[in-house]
Amino acid sequence: MTVCTSLAEADLDHLEGLISDDSDALRAFNAFYVLLARHRRALDSSRFRVVYLRHAARFTSVPMRAVLDSDLALLDPMGPNLETALRHAASALTAYPDNLALVAHHARVLAEYGWSGAEVAASELLAALAQVERAVEISPEQARYRAVRAQLAALTGDFDTALASIQRAMDLEDSAQFGYAVRVVEYHRIRADIVLRRETQAIRSGLRETAERLEASVKEQVQRVAQESRAHEQAEITRLRSETLGSLGLLAAVIAFIVTSTQIAKDLPLHDALRLLAGLAGMLTLVFTAFGAVFGVGRLTRLVLPGILGVALFALAWLSG
Template sequence: MEAHPEPEPALRAILDDQGARARTRFAALYALLLRLRREERHAEYAAVVREHEAEFGSEPYFHTFRAIAARTRGDLASLRSAVEYSRHAVAAMPDVPAVVHQLAAFWVEYLERLETPQRTHDFDEVERHVDRAISLSQGRVAHYFETKGRVLALRGEFEAARSAVAQAIELEPRASRDYLRRLTQYQATRVRIDLMQERARWAQAHERFRTELAEFKAQQLQLLGLLAAVVAFIATAGNIASQAGGIYGIRLMLVASGAVGVVFGTFSLVNNSRVRRVAVAVVFGCALIGAGIFVPASWMS
């Protein structure tokens, strides 16, 4: 490749040469697609994949080409298709680190695009594939660690995510032709991690505010319930005082007081009050009702 300043015409010529060996032509296809992807010529990439799918579609590596072409379409459904194509590639080539990493990278990108929280199982699967790719490559490929950092960020492990990205920056070869592009990508991932952490903090603060607001509403309802109970007790006491007297009046007052206590306690339970406090109110109310009904009249005289 280095002997030819512009290798693309030569690669296309080999690919179009029907007299060349199939393996040689497929190698030219691989190199051409790699160049198109590196230069982000997505439309041309997809066109070349479609053009040669009938001939080379049975090659295990072709699943990776389909996955990349699907990802470049940009929508969420296509990204999901890219994940599925990558699964097929991993099933066919489970020991190729680049193939395993492609599945992890596309999967984590899909999870990042989703608005709803995902199952922990998905994160476990992605991280397992990233770790396997790192292991197969003996930890020598820098951008695998950047993918691991993205997975950790989705888990909420932001410090570990930053550490993984820092490791990717340290491992990236300075002499590589992709160094500047990769470095820009890693810095963008760092910024994304910072934003995700701030969003998580905001979500926690928002949830805490909602909890406090719900507790405040419950307290206000309890105060209103207490006020209603006091008003009911005063009205009942006045009614009893005007219509009954002596022992019967005392009994009615005890029963009414107990009933008010039980109702208020039950009302507090509905509004998420502490069970112990509610139990005390209910027990005390029941005791007053019992006293009003069962205490001998001689004890009240």
């Protein structure tokens, strides 16, 4: 990285000449890697792609080429192909598990993949975070490692560590180095993402708590209404049962009264029997009219005529004597 950031424009053509030199395959690949790293660090995707497509086929057997394949996917003109980039980064890390730069690269791609909304297993995030923590311990002055740790920590929900790590990454960057402005802009973007994710999670937590409270409140109200409905229903059933029993008792008494009166009238003279029956009819009419008024069987205006009829019959029986 030190070599690639110190290259002048005139050195780039010399490096590409070394790539084409078949006399030393390792040196050719190293030149290829450094040249692409320089373009990648400068975010010059067009020059990266041109050089890659021109020479990549010569290095298919070199495991480290997977890193360049991953970078190419990240610089896709249609937008970063994070899934492809992550697959190549994992392949490179498998070949070189102790390479701290590859650890950081894989962790960064994994973090970006998680930031994009893709499902990343928590165990995978924690494993990558542990590797990056180790890289930070070995190279504490490497700003890039701290930036990656910030992204991973935010994905696990540890926003305090994430913000502290990205701030430390910005503090460690040397403004005199090549690409400083590009890296600082990226760090600010990461910090903005962390803050946005923290606020979004806080809003979601608040909405979840509100929804739970509303659910509990609605459930309580439904239970209360159900209990009140059951109590009202039971009261109505009790009232109807009482009224029914009362009606049946009244009806039984009326029937008994009618039967008794009829038996008595049978032994009386016709005039007295008619008086008795008229009085009985008037009394029964008044009783049922009063019953209808008390239990709300009909509107009061409809009970006036039966009441008058009952009074008239009773008065007729009384006065005809």
